[in-house]
Amino acid sequence: MPKHKSVFVCQDCGYESNGWLGKCPACNNWNTFTEEIQSAGINSKKDSILFDVKPVNINDIQIESEERYLTGIKEMDRVLGGGIVKGSLVLVGGDPGIGKSTLILQICDTVKIDSKIIYVSGEESIKQIKIRADRLGVRNSNLLMVSETNFKAIEALSENENPALIIVDSIQTMFKDELSSAPGSVSQVREITSGLMRIAKTKNIAIFIVGHVTKEGALAGPRVLEHMVDTVLYFEGERHLSYRVLRAVKNRFGSTNEIGIFEMKDAGLIEVENPSMMMLSGRTESVPGSVIVSSLEGTRPMLIEIQALVCPTNFGMPRRMATGIDYNRITLLMAVLEKRVGMQLHNYDAYVNVVGGLKIDEPACDLGVVAAIASSFRNRPVDLSTVLIGEVGLTGEVRAINQIDKRVIEAARIGFKNCVVPAGNIKAIKQIKEIKDINIRPVENVVEALSILL
Numbered sequence: 001m002p003k004h005k006s007v008f009v010c011q012d013c014g015y016e017s018n019g020w021l022g023k024c025p026a027c028n029n030w031n032t033f034t035e036e037i038q039s040a041g042i043n044s045k046k047d048s049i050l051f052d053v054k055p056v057n058i059n060d061i062q063i064e065s066e067e068r069y070l071t072g073i074k075e076m077d078r079v080l081g082g083g084i085v086k087g088s089l090v091l092v093g094g095d096p097g098i099g100k101s102t103l104i105l106q107i108c109d110t111v112k113i114d115s116k117i118i119y120v121s122g123e124e125s126i127k128q129i130k131i132r133a134d135r136l137g138v139r140n141s142n143l144l145m146v147s148e149t150n151f152k153a154i155e156a157l158s159e160n161e162n163p164a165l166i167i168v169d170s171i172q173t174m175f176k177d178e179l180s181s182a183p184g185s186v187s188q189v190r191e192i193t194s195g196l197m198r199i200a201k202t203k204n205i206a207i208f209i210v211g212h213v214t215k216e217g218a219l220a221g222p223r224v225l226e227h228m229v230d231t232v233l234y235f236e237g238e239r240h241l242s243y244r245v246l247r248a249v250k251n252r253f254g255s256t257n258e259i260g261i262f263e264m265k266d267a268g269l270i271e272v273e274n275p276s277m278m279m280l281s282g283r284t285e286s287v288p289g290s291v292i293v294s295s296l297e298g299t300r301p302m303l304i305e306i307q308a309l310v311c312p313t314n315f316g317m318p319r320r321m322a323t324g325i326d327y328n329r330i331t332l333l334m335a336v337l338e339k340r341v342g343m344q345l346h347n348y349d350a351y352v353n354v355v356g357g358l359k360i361d362e363p364a365c366d367l368g369v370v371a372a373i374a375s376s377f378r379n380r381p382v383d384l385s386t387v388l389i390g391e392v393g394l395t396g397e398v399r400a401i402n403q404i405d406k407r408v409i410e411a412a413r414i415g416f417k418n419c420v421v422p423a424g425n426i427k428a429i430k431q432i433k434e435i436k437d438i439n440i441r442p443v444e445n446v447v448e449a450l451s452i453l454l
Helices: 074-080 100-110 126-136 151-160 186-203 224-228 275-280 327-341 363-378 404-414 423-430 446-453
Strands: 003-010 033-040 089-094 117-121 143-147 165-169 206-211 231-236 243-251 259-265 268-271 290-297 300-312 320-323 348-354 386-388 418-422 439-443
Touching: 003 186, 074 243, 074 259, 089 100, 089 186, 089 224, 100 117, 100 126, 100 165, 100 206, 100 268, 117 126, 117 151, 126 143, 151 165, 151 186, 165 186, 186 206, 186 224, 259 275, 275 300, 275 404, 290 363, 290 404, 300 363, 300 404, 320 327, 327 348, 327 363, 327 446, 348 363, 363 386, 363 446, 386 446, 404 418, 404 423, 418 423, 418 446, 423 439, 439 446
Parallel strands: 089 206, 089 231, 117 143, 117 165, 165 206, 290 386, 320 348, 386 418, 418 439
Antiparallel strands: 003 033, 231 243, 243 259, 259 268, 290 300, 300 348
């Protein structure tokens, strides 16, 4: 008989200990250890298995083209890198109520697959799923619904039905009989994900896993979960706002820089094919502190509005707040304004916001942030038809950025008349043939840029 031993496992990071600990030494979280029973086999020479493994020369390996299923949703195909790869394991995470199940159900209806699709739900009954399917207009005759939480049922379905796509909603509700821990625990999630990976690779079945997230916004369960799957998608956005952003943070079959933008409506998630117009809708005219920048998400250029509010402080220490952009970057750029431009901002509160709920992490928007703060400080509006592009250095210089052609072409397409760019990019801009009816204003430093804008 195999021996059984008790171990204590951290439910946040998967750290194992022989005894209970109040604070996890790996992730520093409190009261996260739970007791789990593990069986350990007796190690002996008889139990060892010798594998006849032969290495293959890299030049002898034949590569076959990846067969993909188009989802029928362009934004989803963009993020996945061109569609769903056969035999891939995709993890979709997001906050509760953000629309994960809605998106997956819509994919089941529009995906270009002639074989069976099995939707395994551990959270809802098949009647509840049917109600949502009717609201979304899902009528795919190849879609089969199952309400089950036992992993053996998924294995049996993959054998008997031979589907092309399996949906597991959600991974935290599934369990294995062999494990004594509760569903959603570290050991259950790890073992079930490993079993799903084995099914996907051996039977060449594409599998989608829906996962919960923690309060900090990370996927619940051990970090090894993200390393095991082929693709990790995050569905982001405020649940009380209509716009959602689908972002790939890991993708073995495509880029991790692409994003897909959706709008939540009564009929489900609707693709936003022109995000620039969405971000600029509702913009107020001739108001100080509002500028437009051109940001790049993967291969997609987007025009985004940045707002700044600068006002005298009532405290000894001025307040700084940033939403959608790095706080430390704001502090750095304000120091550049004080030192290189001479703006006395040490007695002023500053608030910077990226409109639309997006997050900007590229330095190409530095010039826009600087202009928005200066505009609010001087109480002078920036021209509505102007787009700002450029990285700002600590000496006040405006440095050249990459892929300037896509950014300028997007600004001209939307209808902007002026574009302030780094002087180092002017040579590349002159080679762009698609630019028409837009005035390019090259600048070398922040002082020169503000003299043009304000």
